[in-house]
Amino acid sequence: MDLTRREFSRLAGTAAAASMLPRAKAEEKKIGWCIVALGRISMDHFMPGMLQSRTGRIVALVSGHRPKAEQQAAMYAVPDNAIYNYENYDRIASNKEIDAVYIALPNSMHAEYTIRAAKAGKHVLCEKPMATSVADSQAMIDTCRTAGKKLMIAYRCQYEPVNLKAISLIHSGAIGSVQAIESANGFNIARDEWRLNRKLAGGGPLMDVGIYSLNASRYLTGEEPGDIRANASVVDHDGRFTEVEENVGWTMKFPSGIMASCNTTYGGDMNGFYRVHGSKGMIELSPAFGYEGIHLRAQIWGQPPIDMPSPQHGYEQFTVEADYFADCIRKNKEPRSDGEEGLRDMKYMQAIYKAAGLTRL
């Protein structure tokens, strides 16, 4: 999903229109966001999503690539003196326009830039996986807590309406006692991705995209996995997988007895999905994790099928995620997907890797 000039103009128009609407509370100043790293997820998703936000706006950028930063700054009306690089990043402390940072760096840099942001007095929305070690994750939590700043991990599916519908169907008992979940998420990775560099990524597809299946198994069941079994492999001996694994398959047993069996890969597009089987019916989300087009189909035996395509369009998942964090900041609420939530996944991923005989995290 590339952001074309035409789309950008449309979104910018929407934002201008939205800004003219009467505010519920005059004192609710928009949260000022500083975008840390201008990669695909920032430029193609989060930043366009901010244009639709009633609660936030982009006020600063951090990038190692000045021309790209200037181009983006022009698009989002960010002043020149609010373009930072990785050396002078700590100066964000003195920029009062910045309330929160959005960290979209390679995984191994999440901890450092989260910690520096908290020390600079900024709230942090950090992409998943939150870090590349359990110790770093804990340090991020501790530093944000000490600084009195919010830390949210960007588990956008926890705020996405179709996933929320699946959760509510399960919790209402509509599909009876849940027995089992299958889930997979993966893509065919390009040779030049930083994700293949173990030092930058920490691990392979499990940390990057398998984490969606792991996190979904937890939010769907509302339970924490106990016994974890796993395997990892490389299918394509083409030079891409010298530092990280290509495939991981794992099973998790939850306290109630629910079994989750999952796969993740860097070797093929899996069109990330899950199926949840209960005694009275089943729910499938296919796709379940995409930026657009998430689709629920449920069958409760003896009842008409339920079909729910995503009501969202464009960059709305990111808008909703940012708006939720803004609400947490304003109301001093702990985000649902806080640092502790991110840390739990780090520990489970560590357990999955260990069960597969790999040393990670």
Add this chain to the structure above:
Amino acid sequence: MDLTRREFSRLAGTAAAASMLPRAKAEEKKIGWCIVALGRISMDHFMPGMLQSRTGRIVALVSGHRPKAEQQAAMYAVPDNAIYNYENYDRIASNKEIDAVYIALPNSMHAEYTIRAAKAGKHVLCEKPMATSVADSQAMIDTCRTAGKKLMIAYRCQYEPVNLKAISLIHSGAIGSVQAIESANGFNIARDEWRLNRKLAGGGPLMDVGIYSLNASRYLTGEEPGDIRANASVVDHDGRFTEVEENVGWTMKFPSGIMASCNTTYGGDMNGFYRVHGSKGMIELSPAFGYEGIHLRAQIWGQPPIDMPSPQHGYEQFTVEADYFADCIRKNKEPRSDGEEGLRDMKYMQAIYKAAGLTRL
């Protein structure tokens, strides 16, 4: 799928019409089948399937329930003196009309009645799982071999056109290098099923329905699984699962690196499916294992989607399976799903149970 009187009449008419068609070879006498056990799969599936067969006919029945046997005998024109029970079963030896037996007994009785059939000079088509122990499976193979009789395990999906299409798409390279498979199969079991009795069934859903996912992972990849990891559980503490497990989740790593992650349950209808992910596309069969309605959807990236519903109707899977075995008998060919194939699954199921900490088989 219950066989109504109306359906039966239609099928019987088809059979009569088929019998009037000129034969390819006059000497190809129909294979005479003896049905061993009159349960659902015999009465509702295999026997109706025989009515459509050009290669076989039902000539004898074995049942412990004489009135039911007489009723079925009348429907299929089986003479009174060809109705056997479990005591006088060995007398099938002297019935020259019987070429082959179809064993649809509870799992724990497969070995005994296969061995007695082979000793009586009959070929054997035995339902899966082939037995309840590796030793029994080996004894079945050895006895049939010594007797010079064919032994086929009734893996009907190996002869089913939509599953065969999936296999051929994979083997043609259409979806590129295969990375991962997810599969599940299960149903919500009634309290009074013999399948919940460990002595009769040998194990729980893994042996009964999970075996489909196991076998599919093998025929889709054309490889034998190496490293197996597994977990088992009970969700519903309602008295059904005192002797066998309710859920099993497992992963299998194949020599090429392909990962298969599977679930099976006796706690909910899973509408048995599989997804196969390759570097160039993916294949989903949903449902994959049913008696009817098997449906393939494939996406080869950059090409139009492939949609293949089953071309078969009614009991045709069983007709095809029986016709294939008839061909093996006539041409003295070893069936593709022979005793050795059944034994391999027994050993893998034993490994899955062992990995899950359960003692079975």
